[in-house]
Amino acid sequence: MKLYYKGSQEEEERCDCNKGHEDHRCDENNECCDKHKYAHCCPKSPCPYPILFECTQGTGTSISKTNENFQPRSLGCITIDTSCLNNPVVKVDFSSTIKYKDNSNTEPTTLLFGLFKNCDDKQEIPCGTWQYTIAFNEANEELTTTFCFSHCECGSCPGCCVYTVKIIDAENENGDTLIISDPSLSVIAKASH
Missing domain, CATH: 2.60.120.1340 (Jelly Rolls)
Structure with missing residues (x-):
């Protein structure tokens, strides 16, 4: 699984799991970057532990x-x-x-x-x-x-x-x-x- 942190615009778009994707998938391999499906958390902690x-x-x-x-x-x-x-x-x-x-x-x-x-x-x-x-x-x-x-x-x-x-x-x-x-x-x- 790839982790993305706030940085470039491309990374921000990849991190934003809800942006234009109903299934909350966000990278080229269709892996969800945010298992909790809360896109607003990306700047602080894009892929937190459970x-x-x-x-x-x-x-x-x-x-x-x-x-x-x-x-x-x-x-x-x-x-x-x-x-x-x-x-x-x-x-x-x-x-x-x-x-x-x-x-x-x-x-x-x-x-x-x-x-x-x-x-x-x-x-x-x-x-x-x-x-x-x-x-x-x-x-x-x-x-x-x-x-x-x-x-x-x-x-x-x-x-x-x-x-x-x-x-x-x-x-x-x-x-x-x-x-x-x-x-x-x-x-x-x-x-x-």
């Missing part, structure tokens, strides 16, 4: 004593271009390490994680929230653990989307030690038929 995968490392943070005016903090973002997939199914996975030390033994400490999506530079929309709460019976106890979540979207609109994980709220009124490190994001997408 499954797309992206991964990245984010930025850690620490949460000190909080008050009523907590400012959301981004832990990382990841971009995936599903413009070539028919009714894409997208799965986003997030994981991180949380180190906690109870300095007071009075109130539990809570983090609220949020996942947001921005497609084709339009308005950011929320995808979901996940809560992490911890407390100990004794002061000065410590724990290092992992926190992770997954989010799945079925039949979403094709496009170039940025997924961002943020801590959107936190309750740490006693100033317990709370460090979020090694955030990792991955996203996988496939066409649904």
